[in-house]
Amino acid sequence: MEDRIKYEMEFPIHASPQLLYQYVSTPSGLSEWYADNVNSRGEIFTFIWDGSEEKAKLLGKKSGERIKFRWMADEEELEPYYFEIRIQVDEITKDVSLMITDFAEEDEVEESKMLWENMISSLKQVLGST
Template identity: 85%
Template sequence: MEDKIKYEMEFPIHASPSLLYQYISTPSGLSEWYADNVNSRGELFTFIWEGSEEQAKLVSKKSDERVKFRWAEEEGTPYYFEIRIQVDDITKDVSIMITDFAEDEDEVEEGKMLWENMISDLKQVLGSV
C-alpha cells in the first residue's frame, strides 16, 4: 500500500470552543455541515452523502478540543482525520485545525477544496461568516 500524504489546514472561526465542539463531535452537529446525515452507535459513526454511506470510528476525543476519526476501510492503518479547535493564548482567537491524508498531490488539492467548502458551510451554520 502506498504511503499517503498528510496535510493540515487552519481556518480562523468566530465561535466559542464549547459551541464548536458540539458541531464536530455529535451526529446532529456534524450533519449540519459535514454530511447530509450522520448516525452513531457508540464510537461508530455513519456519514451519509447523497445516498452513499461511509463508516468511521471515533478514535479519540477531548472535550472542547478535538475529535479524531478513522474510516472503516482504513482500520489497522495509521490514517485518520482530525478536527482540532485551537485557541490562541494571547489573542484568544479561535481556529479549526484539520489534519487529513490523501493518496497523491491531486487528491490533496481535492481534499483541501472539500474541507474549504465544508468549513465555509460550518461558518454559515454558526453565523460567523
C-alpha cells in the same frame, strides 16, 4: 496501495470553542455541515452523503478540544490514516481556529483540501461566522 500524504489546514472561526465542539463532535452537529446525515452507535459513526454511507471509528476526543476518526475501510486494512478536527484558541488574542489534519493520496491533496474548505465554509454559515 499508494501511501497517503498527511496535510494540515487552519481555519479561523468566530465562535466559542464550546459551541464549535458541539458541531464537530456530535452526530446532529456534524449533520449540519459535514454530511447529509450522521448517526452513531457507540464509537462507530455513519456518515451519509447523497444516499451513500461511510462508517468511521471514533479514535478519541477531548471535550471542547478535539475529535479524531478513522474510516472503517482504513481500520479494516490496518492503515494508520485518520482525520482530526482540533479547536485551537490563541492564548493572547483568544482567536479561535479549527485545525484539520487529514491524509490524501498525492494526486488528490489539492482536491481534498478544497473539499475541507467547502465544508468549513458550510460550517461557518451554520454558525453565522464570517
